[in-house]
Structure formats: structure tokens, C-alpha cells
Amino acid sequence: MHDEPIMDVAHLGHLELLTPKPEASLRFFVDVMGMTESGRRGDSVYLRGWDDYERYSLKLTASQTSGLGHAAFRARSPQALERRVNALKGSGYEVGWHEGELGHGPAYQFRDPDGHLIELYYETEWYQAPPALRPALKNQAQRFPARGINVRRLDHFNCLAVDVKQNREFFQHFLGFRPTELIVLNDGTEAGMWLTATNKSYDFAYTREAHGVKGRFHHITYALDSREDILRAADIFLENGVFIETGPHKHAVQQTFFLYVYEPGGNRVEVASAGARLVLAPDWKPIIWTEEERKKGQAWGMKTIESFHTHGTPPLQHTATKMAKDRLGPLRDA
Known part of the structure; x- marks a missing residue:
């Protein structure tokens, strides 16, 4: 007899990113990414994609360093929130x-077991567009900004973890997330996990941290409507002097069409078009990628660049980066 699936988490709500260059980071997200400012408080500015239904999906906070402040998920109901809180109490987390x-x-x-700060909430403020930003179609959250890349909505995030399996089991047990795809090395080590609470193929991912340092962040991802939008984004990044780390290209895992850059504060940012991949099967079996399969690179054969496994935030000292080259092992060519 199977346990009833836990469906108490509705979706990814927002991320807090830390930046040591708050003004430059703000200009990047507003002018280049095309996001809209929807509030300020203390050292934080709140930003949104044009079709995010909540007031914001990004909290940008001035800090001495870069990295993830926290990630937030919305519960499906007040009762769902209460159930997850009760499950977590006494867990030590x-x-x-x-x-x-x-x-x-x-x-x-x-x-989580790696030390990332996570929060779960239910009550939320739905975005009310001011007259100048009110859309022509009432089922759209905000008028299309026609500025920069025009990111539509928050899609997912990726954290680094020293022990991917331990974190996967944590999110499955306490929050009811389902794994859709995994990377498992020849020695049985889990090197990557993609988890979902919805019919999306994933709401977030964790991949192996190369330096043995907990609590580091890999990237935040905003969705665009098409591959053509991603290609256009590459030109817009180029015009604005934004360093393109890798892409445009297509991932093998999850088939996401991707483009990665660094925002001025040092955090990695992805714009992506996930296409039509949905996980509708209630009894979905996770796709397992082997070491040999990942060594083939991305979907069309492009090798994953080394910085994808070594760059994270907050940054490490140069000695730690050197250590990573000896510890990456099988993942270096993934």
C-alpha cells in the first residue's frame, strides 16, 4: 500500500538574493531583465516579472557578499501550512x-541539511497594477514592460549542496516534493536532483558542491516564452556589456533551453524557455542520468564549462577554487 502523496506546497514564491553592489544589481534587474520595482523596505528592493501574480518574486538585499538570503514557497492553504509546520517541528531543522x-x-x-534558509507561507498580496501598468487583458498580471529582456515570471532556482541525497530526502519527507530527474554517479553518489511540487517538471534543483562548503547558491531562473526570446536575450546582454557564461543551448536534463549570465553582484542568473514539458503522471518515475551519459555534455553535445561546477555564491577564496579541480572528478565533463 502506497502512502498518499503530500501536496501541501503550491509553488515557488520568491527568492531573496544578496548583493554587494545593490545599485548596479538593481539596474541590471530593472533595465536589462525588464523587471518592475514593486516596493522598498530597509536595504531591500522588491521586484517582479510582468506576469508574476504575487507582488514580487525577487527580494534584492544589499549585503557585504552575494548569495541566497532565503527561498520561499507558498502553501496550498492555511491547513497545508499548519501540517508542514507540525511536520518540521522537532526535526532539528x-x-x-x-x-x-x-x-x-x-x-x-x-x-535544509545544507544550511540554506527556506520559508513556507500562505497569506499573500496579489499584485495590483497601477493605472500606467494595467494590462489590456484582465487575465494578465501587468502590462508587458517592453524593456530589456522582459522576463515573464520566476521559474526555478538551483542551490549547491555537499550531500545532494540528504537534501532530496529532506524535501521529499518534510515538504512532499517529487523528484523528476536525478544524476547518479557510478559509485552511487547523487550529484544532482530536480524536484517539483506542481505539474512543472521542476521548481528547483540541487547539484553537488565541489568544495565541500555548505549553504552556497548556483542560480535563479526567470522564464521567457520561446527559444527566440532566449536568442534575443543574448543580444540584449551583449549590448549591455553583461558577461555570458554559457549558452544559448539546450540542457539534456529537463530539456530547458538556457542562457546563463552573472549579475553585477556576482550571482548567476538564467533566462530559460522550458517548452511544453509537464509532469502530469501522478506515479512519475524519476529519470536517472548516469555518469557516462552526463559526460556527453548538453543535449546537442556542447560540454558543460568548468565554471558551471565551480562558480557559486557567496564566492570562495582562490585556494578553494584550486581545491575544486581535484575534487570535481566525474562531474567535470558533465
Whole structure:
């Protein structure tokens, strides 16, 4: 007899990114990414894609370093939130309730086994566009900005983890996420996981941290409508002097059409078109990618560049980067 699936998490709500260059990072997200400012409080600016239904999907916070402040998921109901809080209590991972945040109600915070700060909330503020940003079609959150890349919505994020399997089991057990794809090396080590709470193929991913350092961040991803939009984004990044790390190209895992850059604060940012891949099967079996398959590179054969396995935020000292070359092993050509 199978356990009933836990469906208490509705979707990824927002991320908080830390930046040591707040003004430059803000200009990047507003002018280049085409996001809209929807609030300010203290050292933070709140930003949104034009079709995010909540008030914001990005909290950009001035800090001495870069990295992830926290990731937030919305629960399906007040009762669902209460169930997940009760499940987490006594686990050793709980932090506690956090209240008074702009744009949403009380949030229960906890840390995953790698130390990343996560929160779960239900009450939220739906975005109300001011007259100048009101769309012609009422089923759209905001008028198309026609500025820069015009990212539509928050899609997913990727964290680095020292122990991918331990984190996967944590999110499955306590929050009910389903794994859709995994990378498993020849020695049985899990090197990557893609998890979902929805019919999307994934809401977030964790991949192996090469330096043995916990709590690091890989990237945030905003969705565009088509591959052509990704190609156009590459030209817009070029025109704005933004360093393109890799792409445009197509991932083998999840088949996402991708383009990666670094924003001024050092955080990796992806714009992606995931296409029509949905996981509709309630009994989906995770796709397992082997070491040999990942060595073939991306979908069309492009090798994954080494910085994809070594660059994360907050940054490490140069000695740590050197250490990574000896520890990457089988993943270096993935």
C-alpha cells in the first residue's frame, strides 16, 4: 500500500538574493531583465516579472557578499501550512515563525541539511497594477514592460549542496516534493536532483558542491516564452556589456533551453524557455542520468564549462577554487 502523496506546497514564491553592489544589481534587474520595482523596505528592493501574480518574486538585499538570503514557497492553504509546520517541528531543522515581511503573511522558516534558509507561507498580496501598468487583458498580471529582456515570471532556482541525497530526502519527507530527474554517479553518489511540487517538471534543483562548503547558491531562473526570446536575450546582454557564461543551448536534463549570465553582484542568473514539458503522471518515475551519459555534455553535445561546477555564491577564496579541480572528478565533463 502506497502512502498518499503530500501536496501541501503550491509553488515557488520568491527568492531573496544578496548583493554587494545593490545599485548596479538593481539596474541590471530593472533595465536589462525588464523587471518592475514593486516596493522598498530597509536595504531591500522588491521586484517582479510582468506576469508574476504575487507582488514580487525577487527580494534584492544589499549585503557585504552575494548569495541566497532565503527561498520561499507558498502553501496550498492555511491547513497545508499548519501540517508542514507540525511536520518540521522537532526535526532539528526549524528556525521559527517570521512575520512582518512585505507582501505576504506569517512565514515559517527552516534550514535544509545544507544550511540554506527556506520559508513556507500562505497569506499573500496579489499584485495590483497601477493605472500606467494595467494590462489590456484582465487575465494578465501587468502590462508587458517592453524593456530589456522582459522576463515573464520566476521559474526555478538551483542551490549547491555537499550531500545532494540528504537534501532530496529532506524535501521529499518534510515538504512532499517529487523528484523528476536525478544524476547518479557510478559509485552511487547523487550529484544532482530536480524536484517539483506542481505539474512543472521542476521548481528547483540541487547539484553537488565541489568544495565541500555548505549553504552556497548556483542560480535563479526567470522564464521567457520561446527559444527566440532566449536568442534575443543574448543580444540584449551583449549590448549591455553583461558577461555570458554559457549558452544559448539546450540542457539534456529537463530539456530547458538556457542562457546563463552573472549579475553585477556576482550571482548567476538564467533566462530559460522550458517548452511544453509537464509532469502530469501522478506515479512519475524519476529519470536517472548516469555518469557516462552526463559526460556527453548538453543535449546537442556542447560540454558543460568548468565554471558551471565551480562558480557559486557567496564566492570562495582562490585556494578553494584550486581545491575544486581535484575534487570535481566525474562531474567535470558533465
